[in-house]
Amino acid sequence: METLDSAIAEHLRCPRTRHRRVEDDYAPPYPAWSARAATSVEQVVMGYFGVQSRGPQMQGRACAALMKIAAGFALADGPGHHDLAHYVDAEGFDNMIAIAYWDDPAAHARWSATPQVDAWWQADERLHEGLGYFREIVSPRVEHYETLFNTPDRFEGVGVVMGGLSAPLQEHAYWGSMRDRIPLSQTDAMSASGARRVIAGAPAPGQRVQVAGHENLAVIRSGQEWTETTGQERKLYLEEMEPVLREGMEFLRDQGLAIGCYSNRYMNHLDASGAPLQKSFGLSYWHSLADMERWAESHPTHVAIFGGFMRYVQALDFQLQLRVYHEVSVLKADEQSYEYVNCHPGTGLLNGLAA
Ligand code: HEM
Numbered sequence: 001m002e003t004l005d006s007a008i009a010e011h012l013r014c015p016r017t018r019h020r021r022v023e024d025d026y027a028p029p030y031p032a033w034s035a036r037a038a039t040s041v042e043q044v045v046m047g048y049f050g051v052q053s054r055g056p057q058m059q060g061r062a063c064a065a066l067m068k069i070a071a072g073f074a075l076a077d078g079p080g081h082h083d084l085a086h087y088v089d090a091e092g093f094d095n096m097i098a099i100a101y102w103d104d105p106a107a108h109a110r111w112s113a114t115p116q117v118d119a120w121w122q123a124d125e126r127l128h129e130g131l132g133y134f135r136e137i138v139s140p141r142v143e144h145y146e147t148l149f150n151t152p153d154r155f156e157g158v159g160v161v162m163g164g165l166s167a168p169l170q171e172h173a174y175w176g177s178m179r180d181r182i183p184l185s186q187t188d189a190m191s192a193s194g195a196r197r198v199i200a201g202a203p204a205p206g207q208r209v210q211v212a213g214h215e216n217l218a219v220i221r222s223g224q225e226w227t228e229t230t231g232q233e234r235k236l237y238l239e240e241m242e243p244v245l246r247e248g249m250e251f252l253r254d255q256g257l258a259i260g261c262y263s264n265r266y267m268n269h270l271d272a273s274g275a276p277l278q279k280s281f282g283l284s285y286w287h288s289l290a291d292m293e294r295w296a297e298s299h300p301t302h303v304a305i306f307g308g309f310m311r312y313v314q315a316l317d318f319q320l321q322l323r324v325y326h327e328v329s330v331l332k333a334d335e336q337s338y339e340y341v342n343c344h345p346g347t348g349l350l351n352g353l354a355a
Contacts, residue, residue, distance in 0.1 A: 005167035007034045007181035016186045021176035028173035030313045034166040035147040035159035043141045045102040052132030052343050053094050063274050066096045077111035081160035085267040091346050101161045105139050132343035145329035146181035156325045175297040190330045192216040192288035203345045203354040211349045213336035218289040222326035223281030229321040248301030249282050257352045260291030289330050
């Protein structure tokens with residue numbers, strides 16, 4: 001068997017003051033990989049550019065706005081990769097998001113300052129088009145995030161701009177492995193402190209609102225693609241796993257605040273023409289990594305999915321066509337920027353702030 005790699009890239013390893021949850025001779029029951037960036041990459045940018053609308057009569061306009069945002073990615077210093085996704089939120093609004101990734105915050109800053117991008121975003125018209133817009137920009141330094149893929153042949157999300165691949169990992173398939181994969185966990189408990197707060201505007205429709213995040217706020221994008229599944233495997237995913245996953249996602253959306261989940265979106269990928277793909281992900285913001293861990297290891301929905309996945313890989317003799325991945329960041333206050341334009345108060349990081 002190939003030697004197991006650490007999820008923490010070699011140049012980010014340092015003398016530990018905190019232990020991993022597993023012994024040095026631990027071997028996971030199935031393989032998984034992390035993405036690797038060039039050692040020159042110090043920080044990445046994950047930008048969530050959203051358009052919010054209500055009702056079928058507004059969908060055309062919302063799609064056009066999303067396409068306009070995505071067209072802007074082709075400008076100089078645009079992102080290395082982006083996805084388009086859609087979901088209907090608890091209030092019944094359609095939310096379409098273009099998720100874009102940069103491996104250089106300076107390039108993102110230049111792109112963002114491009115007149116076509118900046119003037120459009122700042123324009124007063126954005127408040128009066130019958131649509132809501134948001135930008136949730138998180139920029140973790142490389143010590144502050146981890147990625148996990150169950151297949152080594154194709155990346156999603158930030159992995160695409162990172163471009164490289166680890167050997168099969170040691171730190172996965174046990175509770176607490178997500179934390180052990182984040183380089184900062186070698187020396188830091190990554191506890192949350194402070195509170196999110198409105199720094200401009202008010203959390204209400206018709207407003208341009210800025211929200212500041214707090215220290216060690218955590219975000220996860222956890223996705224799955226079932227395009228290539230067939231027969232028994234497809235049935236297993238669509239009929240047994242997906243309904244439980246959906247239940248877990250709805251719990252977080254509707255009751256998440258009480259357990260430290262500020263916002264959860266269970267999103268479906270769209271292709272460039274707006275048609276749904278067989279790929280989805282949960283995108284959620286949390287008060288802390290510890291709160292996220294507690295949900296993952298104790299909520300019956302995720303426990304069932306996790307256990308089901310273990311059985312599933314073994315039943316299929318490791319020949320999975322289902323692709324699963326996630327990316328998790330624990331963010332410093334200066335790695336977060338959230339702005340909402342004419343969005344309802346349950347949107348993203350605004351959720352729970354109006355009360
Ligand atoms: C079909 C969908 C899903 C499956 C099959 C699944 C399964 C798993 C598995 C097998 C692990 C362990 C990974 C490893 O270390 O090798 C895991 C970890 C985790 N999952 Fe999921 N999951 C799914 C969706 C989600 C979603 C949508 C979220 C939240 C938005 C989520 C949150 C987490 C978290 C936070 C962990 C890390 C737990 C830890 O390491 O302490 N999962 N999941």
